[in-house]
Amino acid sequence: MRPAYGRVTLRPLEEFSDADWRRLQSHFRDPEIAHLNGTPPNRMPLWLLKRLLKTDSKRPDRATFGIFDERDDFIGTTELYDVRGDIGTLGIIIGERTHWAGGYGPEAMHALLGYAFDVLGLGTVRLNTFGDNLRAQRAFRKVGFREVDRRPDADGRIDVRMELARAEWRPGPDHGLGAGQLGRTAQSSDPSK
Numbered sequence: 001m002r003p004a005y006g007r008v009t010l011r012p013l014e015e016f017s018d019a020d021w022r023r024l025q026s027h028f029r030d031p032e033i034a035h036l037n038g039t040p041p042n043r044m045p046l047w048l049l050k051r052l053l054k055t056d057s058k059r060p061d062r063a064t065f066g067i068f069d070e071r072d073d074f075i076g077t078t079e080l081y082d083v084r085g086d087i088g089t090l091g092i093i094i095g096e097r098t099h100w101a102g103g104y105g106p107e108a109m110h111a112l113l114g115y116a117f118d119v120l121g122l123g124t125v126r127l128n129t130f131g132d133n134l135r136a137q138r139a140f141r142k143v144g145f146r147e148v149d150r151r152p153d154a155d156g157r158i159d160v161r162m163e164l165a166r167a168e169w170r171p172g173p174d175h176g177l178g179a180g181q182l183g184r185t186a187q188s189s190d191p192s193k
Contacts, residue, residue, distance in 0.1 A: 003115040006107035010065035010078065013057050020066060020074040021050055027076065027095025036133050067108045075099045078112050086123035088116055105139040110172055113143065117166045124165050131158030144169050
């Protein structure tokens with residue numbers, strides 16, 4: 001399944017090309033992206049990163065996708081993790097700087113939220129971001145997330161918790177999922193795409 005919204009299509013890791021994996025590795029190594037994520041830049045060799053992420057994506061409490069733009073270029077990753085009962089946690093990285101502040105993050109979140117609410121049947125999706133990541137907070141609010149808590153973490157950064165309930169979500173005109181039925185998903189006859 002390839003959830004889609006607007007200009008983006010989400011694809012599972014199994015469909016990544018070697019070039020997609022190298023781009024993902026460069027995103028994880030980027031110091032600014034790492035800071036926004038609250039992690040050190042990743043220095044794993046590509047073979048180990050691939051193995052780790054592929055294994056992790058097979059867990060029953062996780063759904064991980066690559067984000068592909070309208071030109072079919074890999075631009076980032078998004079996932080649902082810690083899925084328990086009817087609650088899951090959203091994570092997203094738009095790793096290609098050329099796609100920052102261009103609306104790709106909200107479109108990818110709309111695609112993932114359609115999957116979360118209409119396919120997995122989740123009732124609430126939550127997320128964490130940092131108080132200094134204003135661009136991410138704007139993107140989260142744009143798709144309907146509301147702030148529920150703000151507190152300092154162990155390093156003194158402000159941790160912002162946000163959530164979105166299925167009843168509060170407005171999928172938008174490009175979503176194609178409505179009335180509980182699966183609508184627009186991108187398909188390809190080529191399994192490597």
